Amino acid sequence: xxxxxxxxxxxxxxxxxxxxxxxxxxxxxxxxxxxxxxxxxxxxxxxxxxxxxxxxxxxxxxxxxxxxxxxxxxxxxxxxxxxxxxxxxxxxxxxxxxxxxxxxxxxxxxxxxxxxxxxxxxxxxxxxxxxxxxxxxxxxxxxxxxxxxxxxxxxxxxxxxxxxxxxxxxxxxxxxxxxxxxxxxxxxxxxxxxxxxxxxxxxxxxxxxxx
Numbered sequence: 001x002x003x004x005x006x007x008x009x010x011x012x013x014x015x016x017x018x019x020x021x022x023x024x025x026x027x028x029x030x031x032x033x034x035x036x037x038x039x040x041x042x043x044x045x046x047x048x049x050x051x052x053x054x055x056x057x058x059x060x061x062x063x064x065x066x067x068x069x070x071x072x073x074x075x076x077x078x079x080x081x082x083x084x085x086x087x088x089x090x091x092x093x094x095x096x097x098x099x100x101x102x103x104x105x106x107x108x109x110x111x112x113x114x115x116x117x118x119x120x121x122x123x124x125x126x127x128x129x130x131x132x133x134x135x136x137x138x139x140x141x142x143x144x145x146x147x148x149x150x151x152x153x154x155x156x157x158x159x160x161x162x163x164x165x166x167x168x169x170x171x172x173x174x175x176x177x178x179x180x181x182x183x184x185x186x187x188x189x190x191x192x193x194x195x196x197x198x199x200x201x202x203x204x205x206x207x208x209x210x211x
Contacts, residue, residue, distance in 0.1 A: 008205050010039045010086040015047040015101035022136055022178045022186065026193050027090040030134055033194035034088065037201025045080075047101050052077065054104020063111065070111060077109050078126070086130040086169075086204060088197060092178060093137040096149045097156065106161060115165040131167040132200055133157045134193055136178040150174060169204060171196075 012031045016023040024046075031042045047054070053073060062068035070078075081087065091102050098106070112118060115127040135153065137144065144150040154172050162170035173196045177185040 008039045008086070008201060009041040009084045010034045010043075010088060010201065011081065011084045012042065012044045012088045012090055013047065013102070013105070014044065014090045015052075015099060015105070016092065017048055021092075022189070023090060023092050025186070026134065026136055026175065026190060029190040029193040030088050030090055030197040033197025034086070034201045036194065037198035038205040039086070039201050043084075047105055052101070052105060054101045054108065056104060056107050060108055071108075074108050074111065077105075078111075078114055081109070081128060082126050084128050086132070086201070087128050088132045088134060088200075090134045090193075091136065093135045093153075093174075096153060110161070110165055125166060127165055127167075129165075129167045130169040130200075130204055131162040131165065132170060132197075133162075133172045134175060134196070135172065136175045136189070138177075138179040140176050141174070144174060169200075171200065 010031075012027050012034070014023060014027045018024065027044055027046075031044050034042045057071075059068065059071045060074070063070045063074070069075075089098075089102060091098055094100075097103070110116070110127065113121060113123045114125060117123055117125060144153075150172075153174070158170045158172050173193065175189045175193055177189055180186060
Protein backbone atom coordinates (compact mmCIF):
# COMPACT_ATOMS: atom_id res chain seq x y z
CA UNK A 1 0.00 0.00 0.00
CA UNK A 2 1.23 3.47 -0.86
CA UNK A 3 1.94 5.81 2.02
CA UNK A 4 -0.98 8.15 2.59
CA UNK A 5 -0.76 11.84 1.77
CA UNK A 6 -1.57 14.34 4.47
CA UNK A 7 -4.76 15.56 2.87
CA UNK A 8 -5.92 13.72 -0.25
CA UNK A 9 -9.71 13.40 -0.11
CA UNK A 10 -11.78 11.70 -2.78
CA UNK A 11 -15.45 11.13 -3.51
CA UNK A 12 -16.89 8.35 -5.66
CA UNK A 13 -20.10 9.58 -7.28
CA UNK A 14 -22.60 7.08 -8.65
CA UNK A 15 -26.33 6.63 -9.19
CA UNK A 16 -27.93 3.21 -9.41
CA UNK A 17 -31.20 1.88 -7.93
CA UNK A 18 -29.79 -1.59 -7.24
CA UNK A 19 -27.29 -1.78 -4.39
CA UNK A 20 -26.28 -5.27 -5.51
CA UNK A 21 -25.61 -4.32 -9.13
CA UNK A 22 -22.23 -4.32 -10.84
CA UNK A 23 -22.16 -0.53 -10.62
CA UNK A 24 -22.32 -0.47 -6.83
CA UNK A 25 -19.71 -3.20 -6.51
CA UNK A 26 -17.39 -1.39 -8.91
CA UNK A 27 -17.87 1.85 -6.99
CA UNK A 28 -16.71 0.05 -3.85
CA UNK A 29 -13.69 -1.29 -5.75
CA UNK A 30 -12.80 2.21 -6.95
CA UNK A 31 -13.12 3.55 -3.41
CA UNK A 32 -10.81 0.79 -2.16
CA UNK A 33 -8.31 1.57 -4.89
CA UNK A 34 -8.24 5.25 -3.98
CA UNK A 35 -7.46 4.26 -0.42
CA UNK A 36 -4.77 1.88 -1.68
CA UNK A 37 -3.23 4.81 -3.55
CA UNK A 38 -3.01 6.99 -0.47
CA UNK A 39 -6.28 8.86 -0.07
CA UNK A 40 -6.90 9.57 3.60
CA UNK A 41 -10.64 10.01 3.20
CA UNK A 42 -12.90 8.43 0.56
CA UNK A 43 -16.68 8.71 0.45
CA UNK A 44 -19.18 7.02 -1.86
CA UNK A 45 -21.93 9.46 -2.86
CA UNK A 46 -24.95 7.79 -4.48
CA UNK A 47 -27.12 10.53 -5.96
CA UNK A 48 -30.28 8.43 -5.79
CA UNK A 49 -29.80 7.67 -2.10
CA UNK A 50 -29.04 11.35 -1.50
CA UNK A 51 -32.26 12.34 -3.26
CA UNK A 52 -30.56 14.61 -5.78
CA UNK A 53 -32.94 15.98 -8.43
CA UNK A 54 -31.24 15.80 -11.85
CA UNK A 55 -33.94 17.70 -13.75
CA UNK A 56 -32.78 21.02 -15.23
CA UNK A 57 -35.69 23.35 -14.50
CA UNK A 58 -36.63 27.01 -14.87
CA UNK A 59 -34.63 27.97 -11.76
CA UNK A 60 -31.50 26.47 -13.32
CA UNK A 61 -32.08 28.42 -16.53
CA UNK A 62 -32.52 31.65 -14.57
CA UNK A 63 -29.29 31.01 -12.66
CA UNK A 64 -27.42 30.25 -15.89
CA UNK A 65 -28.63 33.55 -17.38
CA UNK A 66 -27.59 35.45 -14.25
CA UNK A 67 -31.16 36.42 -13.40
CA UNK A 68 -31.30 34.48 -10.12
CA UNK A 69 -28.99 32.76 -7.64
CA UNK A 70 -28.27 29.06 -7.92
CA UNK A 71 -30.99 26.76 -6.59
CA UNK A 72 -30.29 25.81 -3.00
CA UNK A 73 -29.82 22.11 -3.70
CA UNK A 74 -27.24 22.89 -6.39
CA UNK A 75 -25.20 25.13 -4.14
CA UNK A 76 -25.41 22.54 -1.36
CA UNK A 77 -24.03 19.89 -3.72
CA UNK A 78 -21.23 22.22 -4.82
CA UNK A 79 -20.22 22.90 -1.23
CA UNK A 80 -20.12 19.18 -0.59
CA UNK A 81 -17.86 18.55 -3.59
CA UNK A 82 -15.55 21.42 -2.63
CA UNK A 83 -14.44 19.31 0.32
CA UNK A 84 -12.66 16.86 -2.01
CA UNK A 85 -9.56 16.92 -4.17
CA UNK A 86 -10.71 14.23 -6.57
CA UNK A 87 -14.03 13.10 -8.04
CA UNK A 88 -14.43 9.61 -9.49
CA UNK A 89 -17.68 9.03 -11.38
CA UNK A 90 -18.70 5.36 -11.62
CA UNK A 91 -21.53 4.58 -14.03
CA UNK A 92 -23.11 1.94 -16.24
CA UNK A 93 -22.76 2.93 -19.89
CA UNK A 94 -26.22 3.82 -21.25
CA UNK A 95 -26.32 4.49 -24.99
CA UNK A 96 -22.56 5.11 -24.97
CA UNK A 97 -22.84 7.86 -22.37
CA UNK A 98 -23.78 8.69 -18.79
CA UNK A 99 -27.15 7.64 -17.33
CA UNK A 100 -29.68 10.45 -17.03
CA UNK A 101 -29.20 11.07 -13.30
CA UNK A 102 -25.46 11.57 -13.64
CA UNK A 103 -25.83 13.67 -16.79
CA UNK A 104 -28.38 15.85 -14.98
CA UNK A 105 -25.99 16.14 -12.03
CA UNK A 106 -23.33 17.46 -14.40
CA UNK A 107 -25.83 19.81 -16.09
CA UNK A 108 -27.05 21.32 -12.83
CA UNK A 109 -23.95 21.29 -10.61
CA UNK A 110 -21.06 22.06 -12.97
CA UNK A 111 -22.11 25.66 -13.41
CA UNK A 112 -20.52 28.81 -14.77
CA UNK A 113 -18.23 30.50 -12.22
CA UNK A 114 -17.93 27.25 -10.28
CA UNK A 115 -16.67 24.69 -12.81
CA UNK A 116 -15.78 27.00 -15.69
CA UNK A 117 -15.36 30.67 -16.61
CA UNK A 118 -16.49 31.41 -20.15
CA UNK A 119 -16.94 35.15 -19.64
CA UNK A 120 -13.46 36.11 -18.47
CA UNK A 121 -14.75 37.20 -15.07
CA UNK A 122 -11.62 35.89 -13.36
CA UNK A 123 -13.67 34.31 -10.57
CA UNK A 124 -11.96 31.65 -8.49
CA UNK A 125 -13.35 28.30 -9.65
CA UNK A 126 -13.99 25.98 -6.73
CA UNK A 127 -14.80 22.73 -8.51
CA UNK A 128 -12.24 19.98 -7.87
CA UNK A 129 -9.73 19.81 -10.74
CA UNK A 130 -9.28 16.04 -10.72
CA UNK A 131 -12.18 14.32 -12.46
CA UNK A 132 -12.12 10.66 -13.50
CA UNK A 133 -14.78 8.50 -15.16
CA UNK A 134 -15.20 4.74 -14.71
CA UNK A 135 -17.71 3.39 -17.21
CA UNK A 136 -19.10 -0.16 -17.04
CA UNK A 137 -20.24 -1.57 -20.35
CA UNK A 138 -22.14 -4.74 -21.18
CA UNK A 139 -20.37 -4.98 -24.53
CA UNK A 140 -16.76 -6.13 -24.78
CA UNK A 141 -13.77 -3.94 -25.54
CA UNK A 142 -13.80 -4.96 -29.21
CA UNK A 143 -17.15 -3.24 -29.84
CA UNK A 144 -15.96 0.02 -28.26
CA UNK A 145 -12.85 0.05 -30.42
CA UNK A 146 -14.46 -1.20 -33.64
CA UNK A 147 -17.20 1.43 -33.73
CA UNK A 148 -15.27 4.30 -32.18
CA UNK A 149 -17.32 4.42 -28.99
CA UNK A 150 -14.23 4.62 -26.78
CA UNK A 151 -12.92 7.68 -28.62
CA UNK A 152 -16.37 9.28 -28.67
CA UNK A 153 -16.83 8.83 -24.92
CA UNK A 154 -13.33 10.14 -24.23
CA UNK A 155 -14.08 13.24 -26.31
CA UNK A 156 -17.35 13.84 -24.49
CA UNK A 157 -16.25 13.16 -20.92
CA UNK A 158 -12.52 13.90 -20.71
CA UNK A 159 -12.11 16.57 -23.38
CA UNK A 160 -15.59 18.03 -23.16
CA UNK A 161 -16.70 17.98 -19.53
CA UNK A 162 -13.41 17.69 -17.63
CA UNK A 163 -11.37 19.74 -20.08
CA UNK A 164 -13.89 22.56 -20.27
CA UNK A 165 -13.98 22.60 -16.47
CA UNK A 166 -10.20 22.94 -16.29
CA UNK A 167 -9.76 19.51 -14.75
CA UNK A 168 -6.28 18.87 -16.07
CA UNK A 169 -6.05 15.51 -14.31
CA UNK A 170 -8.80 13.47 -15.91
CA UNK A 171 -9.26 10.06 -17.46
CA UNK A 172 -11.80 7.54 -18.74
CA UNK A 173 -11.47 3.95 -17.57
CA UNK A 174 -13.72 1.67 -19.59
CA UNK A 175 -14.64 -1.59 -17.89
CA UNK A 176 -16.57 -4.47 -19.41
CA UNK A 177 -18.68 -7.58 -18.74
CA UNK A 178 -21.11 -5.70 -16.53
CA UNK A 179 -23.89 -8.19 -17.31
CA UNK A 180 -21.76 -11.34 -17.28
CA UNK A 181 -22.88 -14.39 -15.35
CA UNK A 182 -19.28 -15.41 -14.76
CA UNK A 183 -18.05 -14.45 -11.25
CA UNK A 184 -14.48 -14.41 -12.52
CA UNK A 185 -15.37 -11.70 -15.04
CA UNK A 186 -16.75 -9.51 -12.26
CA UNK A 187 -13.72 -10.16 -10.07
CA UNK A 188 -11.42 -9.19 -12.95
CA UNK A 189 -13.36 -5.97 -13.53
CA UNK A 190 -13.16 -5.06 -9.86
CA UNK A 191 -9.42 -5.69 -9.83
CA UNK A 192 -8.93 -3.51 -12.91
CA UNK A 193 -11.02 -0.70 -11.42
CA UNK A 194 -9.23 -0.89 -8.08
CA UNK A 195 -5.80 -0.84 -9.71
CA UNK A 196 -6.66 2.11 -11.96
CA UNK A 197 -8.04 4.09 -9.02
CA UNK A 198 -4.93 3.37 -6.95
CA UNK A 199 -2.68 4.66 -9.73
CA UNK A 200 -4.74 7.83 -10.03
CA UNK A 201 -4.47 8.53 -6.29
CA UNK A 202 -0.78 7.71 -6.25
CA UNK A 203 -0.09 10.11 -9.09
CA UNK A 204 -2.10 12.89 -7.48
CA UNK A 205 -0.31 12.46 -4.17
CA UNK A 206 3.09 12.23 -5.85
CA UNK A 207 2.52 15.37 -7.90
CA UNK A 208 1.47 17.29 -4.79
CA UNK A 209 -1.93 18.25 -6.19
CA UNK A 210 -3.92 17.46 -3.08
CA UNK A 211 -5.29 20.51 -1.28
